[in-house]
Amino acid sequence: MARPARRGGGYWVYLIPSLVLFLVVIVVPFAMNVTTSFTRWSGVGTPTWVGLGNYAKLLRDERFWASFQHNVGLIVAMAVVPTIIGLVLAAALFDYIGRRFGTRTASALRAAYYLPQVLPVAVAGVVWGWMLHPSYGAVNQIFGLKVNWLGDSDIALATVMAVMVWFQLGYPVVIFMAGLQRADPALHEAAEIDGASWWRRFWHITIPQIRPEIFVVLLTCTIAALKVFGPIFVLTRGGPGSATMVPSYFSYLNFFQKADVGYGSAIATVLALIIVVVTFLFLRLQERDS
Amino acid sequence: MRTLRAPGGPPGRWAVLAALVVLAVVMLFPFVIVTLNAIKSPAEYSSGGPLSLPQGVYLDGIVEFWQRVDFGRKLWNSFLISGTVALAAVVLSVLNAYAIGIGRVRGRLWILVFFLVANTLPQEALVYPLYYLAKQAGLYDSTLAVIVIFTVIQAAFGTYLLSAVLGQFPREILEAAALDGAGRWRTLWRIVVPISRPTLSVLVIFFFIWTWNEFFLPLIFLISNDNQTVPVALGVLQGDKMMDATMSSASALLGIVPAVAFFLIFQRTLTRGITVGAVK
Numbered sequence: 001m002a003r004p005a006r007r008g009g010g011y012w013v014y015l016i017p018s019l020v021l022f023l024v025v026i027v028v029p030f031a032m033n034v035t036t037s038f039t040r041w042s043g044v045g046t047p048t049w050v051g052l053g054n055y056a057k058l059l060r061d062e063r064f065w066a067s068f069q070h071n072v073g074l075i076v077a078m079a080v081v082p083t084i085i086g087l088v089l090a091a092a093l094f095d096y097i098g099r100r101f102g103t104r105t106a107s108a109l110r111a112a113y114y115l116p117q118v119l120p121v122a123v124a125g126v127v128w129g130w131m132l133h134p135s136y137g138a139v140n141q142i143f144g145l146k147v148n149w150l151g152d153s154d155i156a157l158a159t160v161m162a163v164m165v166w167f168q169l170g171y172p173v174v175i176f177m178a179g180l181q182r183a184d185p186a187l188h189e190a191a192e193i194d195g196a197s198w199w200r201r202f203w204h205i206t207i208p209q210i211r212p213e214i215f216v217v218l219l220t221c222t223i224a225a226l227k228v229f230g231p232i233f234v235l236t237r238g239g240p241g242s243a244t245m246v247p248s249y250f251s252y253l254n255f256f257q258k259a260d261v262g263y264g265s266a267i268a269t270v271l272a273l274i275i276v277v278v279t280f281l282f283l284r285l286q287e288r289d290s
Numbered sequence: 291m292r293t294l295r296a297p298g299g300p301p302g303r304w305a306v307l308a309a310l311v312v313l314a315v316v317m318l319f320p321f322v323i324v325t326l327n328a329i330k331s332p333a334e335y336s337s338g339g340p341l342s343l344p345q346g347v348y349l350d351g352i353v354e355f356w357q358r359v360d361f362g363r364k365l366w367n368s369f370l371i372s373g374t375v376a377l378a379a380v381v382l383s384v385l386n387a388y389a390i391g392i393g394r395v396r397g398r399l400w401i402l403v404f405f406l407v408a409n410t411l412p413q414e415a416l417v418y419p420l421y422y423l424a425k426q427a428g429l430y431d432s433t434l435a436v437i438v439i440f441t442v443i444q445a446a447f448g449t450y451l452l453s454a455v456l457g458q459f460p461r462e463i464l465e466a467a468a469l470d471g472a473g474r475w476r477t478l479w480r481i482v483v484p485i486s487r488p489t490l491s492v493l494v495i496f497f498f499i500w501t502w503n504e505f506f507l508p509l510i511f512l513i514s515n516d517n518q519t520v521p522v523a524l525g526v527l528q529g530d531k532m533m534d535a536t537m538s539s540a541s542a543l544l545g546i547v548p549a550v551a552f553f554l555i556f557q558r559t560l561t562r563g564i565t566v567g568a569v570k
Contacts, residue, residue, distance in 0.1 A: 010474065011393025014385045015401070018445065021382070025442040026408045029419035036418065043422075089313075092306060100303050112314035115321065118553040120503035122525040123545030127320050129528045130542050136535035138323050138340035166317065227412045230505040234525045248506075251414045256510070261418055272415035279410050 030272070037265035043255075047262065054266035064267065067245040070157055074228055074246065077161035078168045079221035083214065085165075086172025089113065091206045093173070094180040095188065096198070110177060114170030121167065125234030128163045132235075150236050153243035160235055160244050167231075168224075172217045179210035211289065219282040226275050247271045321546065327536055328352060328543040335535050351540040355533075359523050360515065361544055367512075368502055368519040368548075371433055371440070376497035378441040380490055383448030388478050390449070391456030392464065402453060409446035413506050421510060436511050440504065444497040455489050456482065495556050502552070520545060 037054055039047035058064050098106040116124060131138045132149040140147060149159040187209075191201045207214070229248040232238060238245040238253065247267055254264030327340055331348045355361070386405070390398045420439060421430070429435040459482065467477045483490065508519045509526070518526075524545045527533065533541065 011389040011395045014389035014393065014478075015395070018382055018386050018442075018449070021438070021442050022404075022408060022446075024423075025420070025439050026411065026416065026446075029416040029423065030411060032419035032422075033415050043418075089310070092310060096303070096306060097310060101307060105307075109310055109314050112318050115550070115553070116317060118499075118549045119546060120505065120521040120549060122503075122505040122521040123542070123549065126524045126528045126538075126545055127324055127542045130535075130538040131320055131323065133529075133535070133538070136335070136538075138327070141339045142341055166320075169317070223410060227414075229414075230521070230525065233505070233509070234528045248412065248414045252417075252506075255418050255421075265415075265418060268412065268415040268417075271412050275410055275412055276407060279406075 033265045034269050036262055037269045039262045041261045042259040043261045050262065054263050055270075057263065058266055058270065063242050063245055063250065064247075066242055067247045067250045070244060070246050071226060071228075073157055073161055074164060075222050075225040077164040078225040078228070079218055081165050082168045082172050082221060083217055085169060086176055086217070087207065087214070088202075089169075089173050090176030090180060091202050094177050095206075106177075110170075110173055113173045116167045117170040117174075119167070120230075122230040122234050124163070124167045125231045128166075129235055132159065151240055153240045156236055156240060156243045160231060163235070164225075164228075164231065168221060171221070175213050175217055176210055179213035180206065183209040212286070215282065215286045215289070219279065222278060222282075223275055226271065226278070321550075324539050324542045324546060327539040330536050330539075332534050332536050348536075351536040352543065355537050355540045355544065359527065359541075361520075361523070363516065364518055364520045364523045365548065367433060367517060368521075371437055371508075371519060372498045372501040374437050375440040375444060375501045376494045378437070379444035379448055379497045380493050382441060382445035383452045383493065384478070384483060384486075384490070386445070386449040387452035387456045388482060390453040392459055392482065393474075398453075402450060405446045405449045409443070409450065413443075417507065417510060420507075424511065431511065431513050431517055433512070433517055436508055439507060439511075440501050444500065448493050448497070452486075452489065452493070455486065459485075492559055495559050499552055499556075502548075520548065 036047065038049060038051055040050050040053070041047035093106040093109055097109065119127070129150070132140075134140065134146075134148040134151055137149075139145070139149070147155070150156050183206075187205050188201060191205055196204075227248055228246055229252065232244055232246055232249045233252075236244040238249045248271065251264045251267040251271065254260040254267065258264075323340055326344060327335060328351060329347045329349065330338075330342075330344045331350070334342070334344060334348070386401075389395050390401060395401070420435075424430045424432075424435045427435075463481060463485070464477065467481050472480065502519075503521065504519075505521045505525060508522045512518050512522060515523075524541055527541060528538075
């Protein structure tokens, strides 16, 4: 039994179950999706080969471009804004509140900011769908308003963005606070003795120390924003009109409602490509940075 | 000690605390409002509005919603799917990470890149073929299909994380096991798994919660009422014309309670674990 281990040799067998499963669940379906994107297909019968037809159609489709613009808005709401606010909050909690009011106060506040993150994102949508209901919703009732938050195409996207900031904010706060715990307190103390203001210390010491965390948060939140589906489905279904249409919902629409599977596949393929490229760009940046 | 420098503290520190507390109140506000109104009668809501305190606990809204969607069934479906996925995905991750982290198989870097890409691919780019294949295999609208798919998706992340952890596994222990005549299979289950238990339990909990929270694939695969999960059942009913204000609130509360319960039960593991993923 105890043959001297051929380096690496026999360990391959442990990968076999995954190999089979990944082939069935990821590789083959993805290849099928890419192939289907070159066809016209309703989901039944034989697909017709149309070459790059679906992609040419995409480039001319205003809804497709609009959906990516909305995606940019959601990246701002889910990645950029939470990172910026999260940095200030984490630093304030860690070296201001934590020191002057005790770590318990800081932890309690952190838990409050984090709580929305524990919800399934669809449930967060259910909560806000109710809060923002035009006739009986709590927000309009409390403030005596008659705003159709999700049904008015001028403000629907802004409303969804605000909901996503609420949902996402706790994640960077938790990650950044953990990063600050790892950081060296001596630097901070030295700067404080030198009379550096809180903002200067925040900018020159805190932020550089948790750069790896900032990268990770920006990457994961950007990907989450590119993939966003649940809140759109629950809150607006991409509407009114296509005011909150995003690529993932747009592909879903083509797959399961318009029976335009080829076109849906093309949208999904583009989305996948963008996400993979964004991931690699971030990782390259991070590598160069460290 | 630090406070000695400025006895009593500058007046500004209370302002900072106040600002942070106000933000916390804003963040928690929806939870409070939902709970408050889930236990009101529709009449109370229309007369007193969302901010009035309930005059007693009115559970009819919750009970009626629970019965209408057979919520116990949804809880069980979610629990069964998430639990099975969590365990199966950890087993799969351990097998992969054993080969990559400890076995150091050839081409392991590329294998890791493969898992990373598999993990980042949007489900939208897999969903139609999966839907089509599941229909062909007679697995459409079955929890089994969802379990298999999520096991693979979670295992992609688990492999990535666990390979790094097992890469640091103390070589002396492995060599000692080999000297004692333990084969690879035995070494894995008798030595590597027990020693890595803390990391594995973090993964189980994470996979469970992530799967619980999933919406897109369960929405497409689990269409019959008997198979739906909690987020799907609530998500498709949102804005339903049959729901009045307090019942909508009750439905939101039923979605919140299990999620918050998991958070409270697993708080320690979670706060430790959220950062595990970040630092790699």
